[in-house]
Amino acid sequence: MPEIALAGNPNTGKTTLFNALTGSTARVGNYPGITVERRSGVRQVGDGQWSIHDLPGCYSLLALSPEEEIAHQALTGALGNPRPNAVIVVLDAGNLARNLLLLMQICDLGLPTVAALNLMDEASARGLSIDHEGLSAALGIPCVPMVARRGEGVDALERAVQQAMQVPPVARQRWQAPSPELAAALTALRDRGAAHGLPPMASEFEACWWLFSDPETLEATRPGAGAALVAASGLSPSARAALRSQATEARFADIDRLVAQHVSRAPPRRRPMTERIDSVLLNPVGGPLLFLLVMGALFQAVFAGVTPAVDAIDSVMAAISGQVSQWMPASVLRDVIVDGVLAGIAGTAVFVPQIAVLFLGIALLEDSGYLARAALMTDRLLGRAGLPGTAFVPLLSSFACNVPGIMAARAMPSPSDRLVTILIAPLMSCSARLPVYTLVTATVFADAAPVFGVLSFGGLLVLGMYGLGLVLALLVGAVLRRTVARGPRSGLMLELPPYRMPSARNVALVVWRRVRQFCLETGPLIVALTVVLWALMTWPRVELPAATRAALEADVAAAVDAPGRERAQVRIDDAASAHALSHSAAGVIGHALEPVIAPLGFDWRIGIGLVGSFAAREVLIPVLGRVYGRGGGEGLDEDAYQRQVGGALVGVSQLTPLVGVSLMIFFAVAMQCMSTVAIIARETRSWRWPVAALLGLNALAWVLAYAARQLGLAAGWS
Amino acid sequence: MATQGRPLCDADAGTDGEVLTIVGDGRVPSRLRELGLTPGTGLRVVRRAPMGGAIVVQVRGFTLALRRDEAALVQLSAIGVPALAGGGDA
Ligand SMILES: Nc1nc2c(ncn2[C@@H]2O[C@H](COP(=O)(O)OP(=O)(O)O)[C@@H](O)[C@H]2O)c(=O)[nH]1
Numbered sequence: 121m122p123e124i125a126l127a128g129n130p131n132t133g134k135t136t137l138f139n140a141l142t143g144s145t146a147r148v149g150n151y152p153g154i155t156v157e158r159r160s161g162v163r164q165v166g167d168g169q170w171s172i173h174d175l176p177g178c179y180s181l182l183a184l185s186p187e188e189e190i191a192h193q194a195l196t197g198a199l200g201n202p203r204p205n206a207v208i209v210v211l212d213a214g215n216l217a218r219n220l221l222l223l224m225q226i227c228d229l230g231l232p233t234v235a236a237l238n239l240m241d242e243a244s245a246r247g248l249s250i251d252h253e254g255l256s257a258a259l260g261i262p263c264v265p266m267v268a269r270r271g272e273g274v275d276a277l278e279r280a281v282q283q284a285m286q287v288p289p290v291a292r293q294r295w296q297a298p299s300p301e302l303a304a305a306l307t308a309l310r311d312r313g314a315a316h317g318l319p320p321m322a323s324e325f326e327a328c329w330w331l332f333s334d335p336e337t338l339e340a341t342r343p344g345a346g347a348a349l350v351a352a353s354g355l356s357p358s359a360r361a362a363l364r365s366q367a368t369e370a371r372f373a374d375i376d377r378l379v380a381q382h383v384s385r386a387p388p389r390r391r392p393m394t395e396r397i398d399s400v401l402l403n404p405v406g407g408p409l410l411f412l413l414v415m416g417a418l419f420q421a422v423f424a425g426v427t428p429a430v431d432a433i434d435s436v437m438a439a440i441s442g443q444v445s446q447w448m449p450a451s452v453l454r455d456v457i458v459d460g461v462l463a464g465i466a467g468t469a470v471f472v473p474q475i476a477v478l479f480l481g482i483a484l485l486e487d488s489g490y491l492a493r494a495a496l497m498t499d500r501l502l503g504r505a506g507l508p509g510t511a512f513v514p515l516l517s518s519f520a521c522n523v524p525g526i527m528a529a530r531a532m533p534s535p536s537d538r539l540v541t542i543l544i545a546p547l548m549s550c551s552a553r554l555p556v557y558t559l560v561t562a563t564v565f566a567d568a569a570p571v572f573g574v575l576s577f578g579g580l581l582v583l584g585m586y587g588l589g590l591v592l593a594l595l596v597g598a599v600l601r602r603t604v605a606r607g608p609r610s611g612l613m614l615e616l617p618p619y620r621m622p623s624a625r626n627v628a629l630v631v632w633r634r635v636r637q638f639c640l641e642t643g644p645l646i647v648a649l650t651v652v653l654w655a656l657m658t659w660p661r662v663e664l665p666a667a668t669r670a671a672l673e674a675d676v677a678a679a680v681d682a683p684g685r686e687r688a689q690v691r692i693d694d695a696a697s698a699h700a701l702s703h704s705a706a707g708v709i710g711h712a713l714e715p716v717i718a719p720l721g722f723d724w725r726i727g728i729g730l731v732g733s734f735a736a737r738e739v740l741i742p743v744l745g746r747v748y749g750r751g752g753g754e755g756l757d758e759d760a761y762q763r764q765v766g767g768a769l770v771g772v773s774q775l776t777p778l779v780g781v782s783l784m785i786f787f788a789v790a791m792q793c794m795s796t797v798a799i800i801a802r803e804t805r806s807w808r809w810p811v812a813a814l815l816g817l818n819a820l821a822w823v824l825a826y827a828a829r830q831l832g833l834a835a836g837w838s
Numbered sequence: 839m840a841t842q843g844r845p846l847c848d849a850d851a852g853t854d855g856e857v858l859t860i861v862g863d864g865r866v867p868s869r870l871r872e873l874g875l876t877p878g879t880g881l882r883v884v885r886r887a888p889m890g891g892a893i894v895v896q897v898r899g900f901t902l903a904l905r906r907d908e909a910a911l912v913q914l915s916a917i918g919v920p921a922l923a924g925g926g927d928a
Pocket residue numbers: 128129130131132133134135136137177238239240241242266267268269270486487488620621622623626
């Protein structure tokens with residue numbers, strides 16, 4: 121099956137063309153060893169099929185950034201990538217003066233190449249007319265005018281690619297070094313390269329690629345190559361940069377000539393629409409206000425807008441579990457299926473509405489062109505954590521839920537920025553932490569005197585937890601930047617694309633692919649972790665001691681009426697459940713944790729709560745309820761149940777206001793969530809990062825909760 | 839390297855100019871050159887973005903936003919009168 125690569129600058133409609141070519145066959149994978157997405161799909165062509173492979177959008181092939189390095193590898197068949205049989209380069213027809221650089225570099229690789237002059241409709245609307253035949257002749261490759269969004273030109277493109285693969289590329293002048301110094305440097309590099317362990321360079325352009333690549337960027341994917349390059353070239357960084365800029369200037373001189381010959385422009389009639397919109401959306405006053413409005417709406421949609429859908433999923437899953445429990449005879453297998461597997465599937469499904477809504481919002485913002493403006497406006501703010509503005513949406517969505525937030529970090533171009541964002545996202549207080557905060561504040565601060573007479577003390581504390589997470593995220597981000605994700609802050613140099621009407625097809629495909637990928641790839645991990653956690657909380661099964669049971673049964677017998685008997689019966693069940701839980705593996709772990717968490721003021725019961733709430737933080741409440749022998753809250757109104765659990769926390773576990781604060785801090789900082797572990801494992805393609813985040817954040821949480829307690833004790837609180 | 843031009847970061851919205859040179863040889867200057875900011879290329883400062891003062895320019899038919907420190911690497915020559923039509927309104 122021929123391999124066709126799709127390359128192009130960002131914002132040229134490459135994704136749109138990819139969708140038009142491959143439809144719903146697209147699959148998202150990863151490049152080997154690196155967390156950059158590799159999208160590929162299949163196109164039916166006549167009797168055969170093409171495998172179409174979308175390269176990361178980039179401005180140049182000379183590796184300054186990992187995306188460019190990957191694009192180059194994929195085109196040259198390096199590092200386990202198949203060498204493509206043909207390349208389609210997507211260009212913005214209205215912007216050839218910039219887009220031609222990448223096309224010309226790719227032509228120099230000598231593969232069958234076809235240029236897709238996309239966005240022809242926009243170019244004509246701007247008064248440009250492009251002599252595509254003249255351009256084809258000058259470049260020696262077919263140039264096909266297209267409007268990918270409307271599917272115009274797709275068939276012509278297909279024919280051009282078919283032909284390009286059959287006939288050898290029209291002989292065109294090979295790239296030649298524009299100056300004798302550069303030619304000498306290239307010859308020297310080609311001669312000495314092998315001795316330093318660099319691969320043979322077949323053409324002058326390939327030598328040029330090596331000479332101009334950034335050694336540090338090379339090291340990331342080909343260890344040793346950067347140092348070898350520096351040694352083999354025998355040139356200082358500034359000498360290499362001077363040659364590089366000479367070559368770039370020569371290239372653009374060619375490009376300017378081509379554009380002057382083949383593009384003509386009628387003077388635009390009026391100020392372009394995009395500029396008029398920007399004067400509102402990037403207005404010094406209106407811009408930030410509208411930004412807050414847009415982001416507020418996105419957050420609200422993910423945070424609260426999905427509640428009906430989540431509730432519906434919960435009740436459907438509960439109905440299914442109920443059916444299965446009735447239908448299967450009571451057995452260990454039934455418990456595994458109902459309490460493990462089905463609970464895990466439900467635990468996966470509840471994320472789907474959030475993911476769908478978030479990516480719907482992101483796709484609309486991105487396709488319309490607003491996301492680039494949002495990244496621009498937040499760039500300075502996030503610069504304090506060493507992050508670019510593109511980290512804003514992932515971090516904001518993490519306040520609703522860390523899982524979709526971490527997924528949203530995929531849109532970040534630089535892998536090291538993305539890693540930092542993923543690792544600090546769990547510090548954003550997600551909505552699952554709110555029930556825990558509320559439990560504590562309602563239990564120990566309900567009667568606290570309002571601050572300044574009006575502000576609820578508990579409310580301020582909760583707000584403080586959000587602030588704590590945010591401040592820590594900036595600090596941890598800055599530390600990670602200096603340690604594991606080192607390197608200069610990536611540049612802004614952001615293209616602001618023209619505003620466009622989002623395309624329904626693009627948006628729908630983004631949402632569909634994200635949801636599908638989450639369910640198929642992260643879902644099984646969540647199910648597996650749910651089963652493990654359930655098993656820990658179930659085995660070994662220890663029955664209530666006979667004497668205790670007998671005493672409780674005597675209560676049933678002694679009850680005077682039917683409701684009394686029922687209450688006594690429930691007490692037996694609750695006691696059995698509490699006994700079983702505290703003797704299960706999770707119970708043993710909870711007991712074993714006690715010496716570790718005692719300095720924070722937590723007893724083993726809270727320890728079991730910490731283990732159980734790993735399923736999802738809000739589960740702390742029913743787990744504690746079971747430990748205290750209050751059951752899981754079945755048939756009780758939420759507030760009443762919370763009061764019962766809170767009462768037991770104070771009565772049995774000696775929760776004081778100070779311990780309450782420690783507990784809140786612990787939950788604000790610790791990564792108490794297996795779905796977050798699963799998504800980090802999936803997104804970073806390793807277990808190293810999720811485990812490091814788990815240990816690191818939980819240790820940090822311990823230290824801060826401890827410090828808070830010591831401070832409080834020193835200040836005379838209890 | 840000639841640096842008698844005026845750095846782009848000091849230019850006001852509405853300024854028309856030409857790139858004289860890009861200073862430096864790290865990744866950022868190389869990227870700026872590859873985006874087409876080669877000597878002699880015409881450029882217009884469209885506006886300063888809110889919240890942080892990034893500078894938005896129009897160059898080679900597209901709109902590019904640069905941080906202040908990135909814009910400081912671009913030296914402009916032949917600075918023109920602020921354009922009346924289609925200028926920034928900041
Ligand atoms: N008017 C017009 N818009 C297009 C065309 N192709 C893509 N678009 C729009 O251009 C924007 C960017 O497209 P996308 O495929 O995401 O670009 P990419 O960044 O290169 O992958 C989207 O809003 C598309 O709907 C086209 O031929 N004409």
